[in-house]
Amino acid sequence: MKIDFQSQTPIFLQVSQGLEDEILSGIYGEEEQISSITELSANYKINPATALKGINLLVDGGIVYKKRGIGMFVASGAVQKLKEKRQEEFYNQYILPLVQEAKRLDIEPAKLQEWIERGFAR
Structure with missing residues (x-):
C-alpha cells in the first residue's frame, strides 16, 4: 500500500482502498x-x-471484523463482497460514461463489443 499525501483522496480512504487491494x-x-x-x-x-477511520470503513462494510484484544481479521466472503463492490463502481465510473459517449458518436453496441474484445486480446 502507498499513501499519497498530495492526493485529493483523503488518507483514511487511501488506507481503506489500499487494504481492499491487498485483500x-x-x-x-x-x-x-x-x-x-x-x-x-x-x-x-x-x-x-x-x-x-480507514479500517472502520471496512468493518462497516463487513470486509474485516474485530476480535477483541487480538486484532482485525478479514471476514469470510470478503473477497466476493469486494469484487461485487468494485464491479459496481467500475460500471458506474467507466461503462456508463463509455456508453453515453458511444451513443453521442453513433457507435453501435456490436462495434463497441468488438473493440472491447480486441482490447482483451492485447
Whole structure:
C-alpha cells in the first residue's frame, strides 16, 4: 500500500482502498489478521485515528471484523463482497460514461463489443 499525501483522496480512504487491494490480491486471505492500527500508523507515518477511520470503513462494510484484544481479521466472503463492490463502481465510473459517449458518436453496441474484445486480446 502507498499513501499519497498530495492526493485529493483523503488518507483514511487511501488506507481503506489500499487494504481492499491487498485483500483482493491475496496478501491478506479470508480469516487472516491484517496489520494493526499501530502498525499502519507507524509504517505510513499517519495519525492512528486516520488509520482507524480507514479500517472502520471496512468493518462497516463487513470486509474485516474485530476480535477483541487480538486484532482485525478479514471476514469470510470478503473477497466476493469486494469484487461485487468494485464491479459496481467500475460500471458506474467507466461503462456508463463509455456508453453515453458511444451513443453521442453513433457507435453501435456490436462495434463497441468488438473493440472491447480486441482490447482483451492485447
